[in-house]
Amino acid sequence: MSELRRARAVGVRGVVFTGGEATLHPDLPAAIRAARKLGFASIQLQTNGRGLAYRELCRELLRCGITEFSPSIHGSRPAIHDALTQTPGSWSQVVAGIRNLKALGAYVLTNTVITTKNFRDLPALARLLVRLGADQFQFAFVHIVGTARANRDWLVPRASEVMPYVRKGLDIGQAHGLLARTEAIPYCLMRGYEHCIAEGGIPDTRVVDSVRVDDFGRWRRFEGKAKGPDCGRCRWDRVCEGPWKEYPELRGWGEFKIVPAG
Numbered sequence: 001m002s003e004l005r006r007a008r009a010v011g012v013r014g015v016v017f018t019g020g021e022a023t024l025h026p027d028l029p030a031a032i033r034a035a036r037k038l039g040f041a042s043i044q045l046q047t048n049g050r051g052l053a054y055r056e057l058c059r060e061l062l063r064c065g066i067t068e069f070s071p072s073i074h075g076s077r078p079a080i081h082d083a084l085t086q087t088p089g090s091w092s093q094v095v096a097g098i099r100n101l102k103a104l105g106a107y108v109l110t111n112t113v114i115t116t117k118n119f120r121d122l123p124a125l126a127r128l129l130v131r132l133g134a135d136q137f138q139f140a141f142v143h144i145v146g147t148a149r150a151n152r153d154w155l156v157p158r159a160s161e162v163m164p165y166v167r168k169g170l171d172i173g174q175a176h177g178l179l180a181r182t183e184a185i186p187y188c189l190m191r192g193y194e195h196c197i198a199e200g201g202i203p204d205t206r207v208v209d210s211v212r213v214d215d216f217g218r219w220r221r222f223e224g225k226a227k228g229p230d231c232g233r234c235r236w237d238r239v240c241e242g243p244w245k246e247y248p249e250l251r252g253w254g255e256f257k258i259v260p261a262g
């Protein structure tokens with residue numbers, strides 16, 4: 001609570017509850033209520049989405065003050081999502097959760113991690129999200145850390161290979177009025193879709209957790225992401241953050257071709 005008070009005191013207007021599985025934390029409702037009382041305009045919950053299958057929990061979180069729900073969904077079908085989460089039944093729970101939230105009038109923005117196991121499914125997933133009435137979705141290229149690092153040889157797709165499916169998914173979302181975004185895909189792979197790159201719109205962020213990062217944007221740009229040897233000659237060099245640094249360590253820089261100025 002003291003972190004929330006400190007943030008408001010310096011004019012911060014948005015807070016995201018995330019990490020572990022926030023819906024399982026016994027203090028979550030109290031923390032959300034505190035955030036609302038302090039006057040945060042945006043209070044987002046990032047979750048694996050399973051708990052949202054219980055409509056009463058959705059109601060309680062809305063009553064407490066959540067303004068945006070961000071469940072993770074990694075496929076249009078149980079076979080894809082449940083294999084990635086290694087939790088049978090989790091897809092059905094997330095989908096039920098999104099239905100619950102939309103029935104209650106909540107704002108829903110989903111997050112999908114792009115891997116070898118789901119990239120061809122992204123257009124079908126976009127169609128599902130349209131049908132479910134989601135407001136926004138984000139396709140995030142897998143960050144090769146933790147479990148993803150341990151499984152990188154079979155889990156990490158080629159960035160260039162996923163792009164036709166990413167573009168198709170974005171097209172479907174945008175055609176139906178959803179905000180469609182990508183994360184950790186540099187501009188050179190996003191030609192014609194530059195407006196969908198999420199990083200440009202992420203506000204300055206402070207991470208307060210077991211790991212603390214006072215300026216997450218700076219950490220992302222200067223420690224988390226990397227630029228290649230030719231990036232200095234690219235027209236996007238000033239705004240592009242590059243891929244997560246672990247990607248070129250695994251696959252090299254060959255797929256990232258500079259975009260000439262002009």
Ligand code: SF4
Pocket residue numbers: 186187188189227228230231232234235236237240241242243256257258259
């Ligand atoms: S700066 Fe580098 S990574 Fe970014 S768009 Fe240009 S070539 Fe791609």
